[in-house]
Amino acid sequence: xxxxxxxxxxxxxxxxxxxxxxxxxxxxxxxxxxxxxxxxxxxxxxxxxxxxxxxxxxxxxxxxxxxxxxxxxxxxxxxxxxxxxxxxxxxxxxxxxxxxxxxxxxxxxxxxxxxxxxxxxxxxxxxxxxxxxxxxxxxxxxxxxxxxxxxxxxxxxxxxxxxxxxxxxxxxxxxxxxxxxxxxxxxxxxxxxxxxxxxxxxxxxxxxxxxxx
Numbered sequence: 001x002x003x004x005x006x007x008x009x010x011x012x013x014x015x016x017x018x019x020x021x022x023x024x025x026x027x028x029x030x031x032x033x034x035x036x037x038x039x040x041x042x043x044x045x046x047x048x049x050x051x052x053x054x055x056x057x058x059x060x061x062x063x064x065x066x067x068x069x070x071x072x073x074x075x076x077x078x079x080x081x082x083x084x085x086x087x088x089x090x091x092x093x094x095x096x097x098x099x100x101x102x103x104x105x106x107x108x109x110x111x112x113x114x115x116x117x118x119x120x121x122x123x124x125x126x127x128x129x130x131x132x133x134x135x136x137x138x139x140x141x142x143x144x145x146x147x148x149x150x151x152x153x154x155x156x157x158x159x160x161x162x163x164x165x166x167x168x169x170x171x172x173x174x175x176x177x178x179x180x181x182x183x184x185x186x187x188x189x190x191x192x193x194x195x196x197x198x199x200x201x202x203x204x205x206x207x208x209x210x211x212x213x
Contacts, residue, residue: 014053014057021049025048028119029041054089063082063085086121087121090121158213160203161195161213164209200213
């Protein structure tokens with residue numbers, strides 16, 4: 001049941017990022033096609049979709065999955081390891097796309113250029129950064145801010161769910177500050193995932209309390 005909930009949670013995200021990757025790849029392919037625009041667009045879209053699909057799947061199920069060792073490492077180490085993994089994906093997928101849909105001027109070569117790597121890293125960084133900011137601010141807060149939702153007040157019927165850890169003070173005294181903080185992180189992570197998977201929204205966190213709608 002937990003794996004089914006996890007899959008239902010991350011699958012829409014993977015599909016959205018795959019579409020974004022295909023669009024970004026098609027744009028890059030068109031810009032660098034040199035007269036073979038249709039082939040360039042198709043090759044870029046194919047490579048972009050595969051890169052985004054593979055990277056988002058690795059992040060969701062391996063690198064950034066709940067409880068994964070990498071999620072408990074310092075920020076710079078986390079970014080460094082993920083960047084190396086992304087680089088390997090770029091080095092494998094882009095030449096494969098060039099091999100599947102070669103351009104006339106390539107003369108059979110399936111190499112990868114520096115611009116290919118830089119563009120792939122740039123798109124991946126921007127999309128990942130926006131997703132991380134959205135997670136930090138709260139579910140859909142960034143999207144609501146960008147679309148101007150907060151400037152157009154409206155009435156909504158919402159049910160509020162307030163979850164509070166039972167006997168948290170006693171648990172904190174018994175476990176100590178560090179262990180209790182780890183427990184609290186696990187609790188919030190598990191609850192947030194389940195709420196989002198069932199179309200709920202996180203309103204705010206208040207200490208060991210979670211408020212959802």
